[in-house]
Amino acid sequence: MGLTDGVEWGFWLVLTVWWIVELDLGPLELVFMGTILEGSVLLAETPTGVVADLISRKRSIIIAQIVMGLGFIWAVASTNYWLILPAQAIFGIGWTFRSGADVAWVTDELKGLGQASDDDIERLLLRRHRFGIAFSVAMVSLAMVFGTLTSIRWAGVLFGVLQILCGVYFAVTMREDHFTPGREEERGFRDTLREGVDAVRGTPRLRVLVGVIVLLYLGSEAFDRLGWKHFLDSTGVDDGSLIALGLLFIVLAFAGLLVNAAASRWLEGGKGVARLAVALLLVAAVGGVIVALTNFVVVIAVGYMLQDSTREALWPVLEGWANRDAPSEVRATVHSLMGQVTSVGELFGGLALGALAEFTSLQVAILVAALSIAGSAVLGTRGIDRSAAPTG
Numbered sequence: 540m541g542l543t544d545g546v547e548w549g550f551w552l553v554l555t556v557w558w559i560v561e562l563d564l565g566p567l568e569l570v571f572m573g574t575i576l577e578g579s580v581l582l583a584e585t586p587t588g589v590v591a592d593l594i595s596r597k598r599s600i601i602i603a604q605i606v607m608g609l610g611f612i613w614a615v616a617s618t619n620y621w622l623i624l625p626a627q628a629i630f631g632i633g634w635t636f637r638s639g640a641d642v643a644w645v646t647d648e649l650k651g652l653g654q655a656s657d658d659d660i661e662r663l664l665l666r667r668h669r670f671g672i673a674f675s676v677a678m679v680s681l682a683m684v685f686g687t688l689t690s691i692r693w694a695g696v697l698f699g700v701l702q703i704l705c706g707v708y709f710a711v712t713m714r715e716d717h718f719t720p721g722r723e724e725e726r727g728f729r730d731t732l733r734e735g736v737d738a739v740r741g742t743p744r745l746r747v748l749v750g751v752i753v754l755l756y757l758g759s760e761a762f763d764r765l766g767w768k769h770f771l772d773s774t775g776v777d778d779g780s781l782i783a784l785g786l787l788f789i790v791l792a793f794a795g796l797l798v799n800a801a802a803s804r805w806l807e808g809g810k811g812v813a814r815l816a817v818a819l820l821l822v823a824a825v826g827g828v829i830v831a832l833t834n835f836v837v838v839i840a841v842g843y844m845l846q847d848s849t850r851e852a853l854w855p856v857l858e859g860w861a862n863r864d865a866p867s868e869v870r871a872t873v874h875s876l877m878g879q880v881t882s883v884g885e886l887f888g889g890l891a892l893g894a895l896a897e898f899t900s901l902q903v904a905i906l907v908a909a910l911s912i913a914g915s916a917v918l919g920t921r922g923i924d925r926s927a928a929p930t931g
Contacts, residue, residue: 543604543637543705544671549678550611550698552781552788555767557615557691560780566901568620569764570893572627574886577760579631580638581882587635588875589731596644596871597715599636604706606633611699615692639874642858646870647718661859662806668855669799676792683785691781735872742864744813745873747922749880751915752857755820755850756884758827758911761892761904762846763885766830769901770843773836787840794848802852812860813922816853820916823849827909831902846909860922 558564558572591599610630617623645667646660678698686694739745767784774783798819805815826845833839858874865873888911896904 542671542674542708543702544668545674545676545678546698546701546705548671548675548788548792549682550695550702552679552682552785553686553691553694553698554614556686556781556784557695559768559771561691562618562620564620566765566768566896566904567893569768570760570889570896572624573760573764573889575624576627576631577882577886577889579628580635581879581886583632583635584638584875584879584882585732585735585872587632588639588872588878589735591636591640591643591871591875592720592731592735592869594720595715596640596647596718597709597713599640599871600644600713601706601710603633603635603637603640604709605703606630606636608699608701608703608706609633611702612696615695635875635878638878639871642862642874643871644713644715644718646862647867648714648716650717650867660862661812661856662803664855664859664862665799665803665806665852668852669796669803672792672795672799672851676789679785679788679792683782686781731869731872734866735869735876738864738866738869738873739876744922745861745864747918748857748860748877751816751820751919751922752877752880753884754911754915754918755853756881757888758892758908758915759850760885760889761896761908762827762830762850764889765892765896765901765904766843769830769905770836770839772901773834773839787843790840791844791847791851794844795851798848798852802856811923812856812863813919816856816860817916817919817923819849819853819856820912820919822846823853824909824913824916827905827912831906831909834902846912 558569564572587599607630610626610633613626613629614623616626642664645663649660649663682694682698685697739749770787771780771784774780802815802819805818806812823846826842826847826849829842830839830846831842833842857877861874861877862870888908892904892908895907
């Protein structure tokens with residue numbers, strides 16, 4: 540799965556330059572892109588997660604790669620904003636097929652072999668993330684070189700094709716020997732969905748996780764859509780934007796590797812996944828404040844190193860948090876419900892912060908986003924299991 544992380548990093552670099560430099564989109568246009576993406580995720584996340592639990596996690600992952608790859612190609616197919624806007628919905632729907640299904644697949648396969656505990660799975664998710672970051676350096680470099688030699692558009696097409704090829708690779712190599720489809724247990728769509736919702740509602744730590752995710756992603760959309768514009772505007776370059784942003788992406792990747800290694804040592808020390816999430820959220824908030832309070836490129840880059848590397852590490856950490864408390868038979872559904880909560884945060888946070896940026900400034904919106912992430916850290920302390928530190 541780390542292969543897809545690298546491909547998506549490369550494509551995100553291409554798409555960011557395509558939007559900000561080639562199409563010269565404003566804050567509201569950028570955020571509306573995110574609104575379409577998150578709206579499609581919000582609608583499709585839970586149904587596709589239930590499908591993964593009922594039918595096949597492997598098939599769900601393969602479908603995801605193909606649909607996302609087509610979305611990548613569509614996103615650079617035209618310079619007309621309204622023609623490429625639906626590509627965000629295509630990508631979002633594709634992503635929901637993989638969301639939760641990948642973690643559920645690896646968990647069931649390893650536990651089925653008797654080779655992994657919950658702690659082992661959490662560390663494995665971080666190792667997968669570490670491989671993805673390392674592979675992203677190669678993919679970002681490829682994007683820089685290919686995009687410079689050809690064009691931003693052709694670089695986008697390349698990464699769309701690579702994403703589809705990843706799906707073909709998974710179809711050939713993935714095994715699914717320890718998963719019992721819900722339909723074989725005579726569980727229907729509604730039964731599986733209801734069990735997933737009941738698992739979240741009935742588990743205090745999962746309820747806390749819902750709040751943590753909402754506050755985190757209320758703020759994250761500002762960094763994902765507006766923060767890069769703040770950086771590129773501060774550099775004052777246009778023709779060299781792909782190289783400038785690509786170099787920052789590579790720096791962020793190495794910072795992410797360091798944070799990932801530190802997070803792995805934290806878990807190995809038995810300090811708990813919730814405690815780790817709180818620590819990462821606090822550092823991300825500090826980095827966000829630094830980004831918001833300056834126009835100096837180097838200082839913005841340092842702030843991004845702090846906030847982006849920790850937010851990247853948070854993804855597998857929060858997956859591990861949900862994975863620990865989710866019942867096996869509805870694990871993909873629970874992960875999809877968490878993905879749906881993520882979309883709610885990004886949808887409303889993106890619209891609000893985009894409007895704030897339009898009527899005040901990018902930096903004000905980014906500062907508010909950083910404060911939202913800080914609030915997520917405070918709430919996250921309620922998820923720490925103080926009676927059993929190794930599982931907190």
